[in-house]
Amino acid sequence: MKKQLSERDICTKYITPALERSGWDILTQIREEFSLTDGRILVRGKLHARAKNKRADYVLFYKPNLPIAVIEAKDNNHSVGDGMQQGLGYGELLQVPFVFSSNGDRFLFHNKIATDGIIEREIGLDEFPSPKTLWEQWCLHRGLSAPQQKLITQDYYSDGSNKTPRYYQLLAIDKTIEAISKGQNRILLVMATGTGKTFTAFQIIWRLWKSKAKKRILFLADRNILVDQTMTNDFKPFGSAMTKIKQRQADKSYEIYLSLYQAVTGNEEEQKIYKQFSRDFFDLIVIDECHRGSAAADSAWRQILDYFSAATQVGLTATPKETKEVSNIDYFGEPIYTYSLRQGIDDGFLAPYKVVRIDIDKDLEGWRPAAGQRDKYGNEIEDRIYNQRDFDKKLVLDPRTQLVAKKVSDFLKATNRFDKTIVFCENIDHAERMRQALVNENADLAADNSRYVMRITGDNDEGKAELDNFIFPESKYPVIATTSKLMTTGVDAQTCKLIVLDQRIQSMTEFKQIIGRGTRIKEDFGKFYFTIIDFKKATELFADRDFDGDPVQIYEPQHPDDSPVPPELSEDEDFTDGYPEPEGGFEWTNGEDLEDVEDMGVRRYVVANVEVKVIAERVQYYDSSGKLIAESLKDYTRKTLTKEFTSLDDFLVRWSSADKKQAIVDELAKEGIFFEALADEIGKDCDPFDLLCHIAWDMPPLTRKERAERVKKRDYFTKYGDRARRVLEALLDKYADSGVGQIEETQVLTVAPFTQFGTPLEIVRIFGGTAQYQEAIRDLKRSLYTA
Structure with missing residues (x-):
């Protein structure tokens, strides 16, 4: 009898009752058919599909926030251990030490932390270990004291729905809480753009705040829009306990503080509002996008962290900054958890990408002016060979800008002209010229609404005012944004379907940040993947062995006698692109945007009368490892x-x-x-x-019609009565029109021409019953595919 039961029946009749008898609570501790991943999105041409997702038959939670074991079930035609290898894969994903496999007769128990040296053993249905037993074994293995256990078991925030953090978010939260419980005060979390860093930070802060382990908490970001989004979205449950620090305001009556780096620092001592708080005021500081200002040891932003050095500090980033001059790892230590872009795409939580590589002749071959040639403003052009490194920085080829704008516009016209698009340019001047060229290429839509194309750069108030509209999914305009640095990071453009790279990118950190603008999935807006159009070979970085690899520290601390590193402009919220000088002067750091500084005041030759053309254009698909997939x-x-x-x-x-x-x-x-x-x-x-x-x-x-005709020529229908023959002939015609999937479903009997034969039940009775009808269909398919 048990051999005839389905896998689900085995779970219901044998496995779940065994768990309940062992003390597991079916409402709070047992999660059946627990989805671990969404299934990778596969893209070919304009089509996409989802691969099969990973789903564990059971995940057991000691507390709702603490997964502790996985069970993989099989029907009784399998052995008790047949599901173990599959279960171990799920257990590895969740990083739990206990995995079970069962066919309804017994359990095979895999105990990674067994103290007797026997990792796997069979146990009876009545021998399943209780929650307390497994938890005590785990705590003993990890050396957790009673106070530490109390902190670790503090529940995360729940709004009453069944929504659970994704598996990697659970791991990031739990590992951070455990590290803090053990006294670790510098923690680095690396999570790819679009994987919910802010939500993860909220759950970490919530649990530490609710447990009273941390009473006053500071969340630091470097963009005003990020702080505002955080307060109104993920951090909303903090309610009246939360405030935003503004310049010259230091209200000490709150518990959760959010702030811009720039709001609490300045060049003048009196501007440094953070010094109005005592050094031990904050128990916890969470630094969003910590690869930016705080990565540099001598930055003004790092001063805040040094001032509150007694606080536990958690850094969040998608791209830890590791150069010879700056290092997140040097400050925070090795990441306690990493969830990469590669994993996110493979799991189906992040959108994959295809790349359109467009090579322009002058970029590859270079351009040299004729003797004494002047640009369109009358300036004599220095005689040398100009190449891709110079274009849009030292030399502007107007026809090149127009060609790029045309190729981008042609792509949108062939797909959807209202797909949100970000065009990354070399600098503000280039972004403005690109805006003009795109307006001219899309004159009909730009005339209909002037916000169809907008330049969104740090120096332009009108453009920055449209940033919220660009990233808001329900807002139609702007559609195309030209930028240089302002939108490289922290801009949650969920519906962005096209990223254009007309910028030389040498930094892996910057490259990943830019790619991250497109990786969010937005299914209700038809966003499952995105396209990168690359004019400057930036996507060659996909082939770099360090692409999406684990961060490696290469920091070389400077000796006091060494020459200082050339100063570089910080990515101040309002001055990211470089040009206008903020009040009080620039803030210099050792990590950001040297090229924008070099750009300021540089004379650019502008050439209008030169022919520019595309010499190669190809579509490339990349897998989750950044490896090229054959286009065909x-x-x-x-x-x-x-x-x-x-x-x-x-x-x-x-x-x-x-x-x-x-x-x-x-x-x-x-x-x-x-x-x-x-x-x-x-x-x-x-x-x-x-x-x-x-x-x-x-x-x-x-063709399907040819297959159907071959069946008719074989006199296949002669063994059936007249009414049954007419039904089968109609099914064969339906196959010729629509394919085999149509005739395999009984719903086909509810539409014309089958309605003329009666109801579906009456049609089935023509064949003598359901079993006979199904056998006739199988016979029809055998005949269709007979050689």
């Missing part, structure tokens, strides 16, 4: 099929034995095989069976 859909399909099936015979056996052919089609779609796109290339009326056989094994493809 046919090549990818062939490669995937030969991995899945050893031969044509293997495929034919699998296809013939499948009760529903559509299930194979759906499974292959999750591997990135898009049948609609293949049909466009090979023949729209081909069956998926023919598409696959043709691409992978070079078999001549038949």
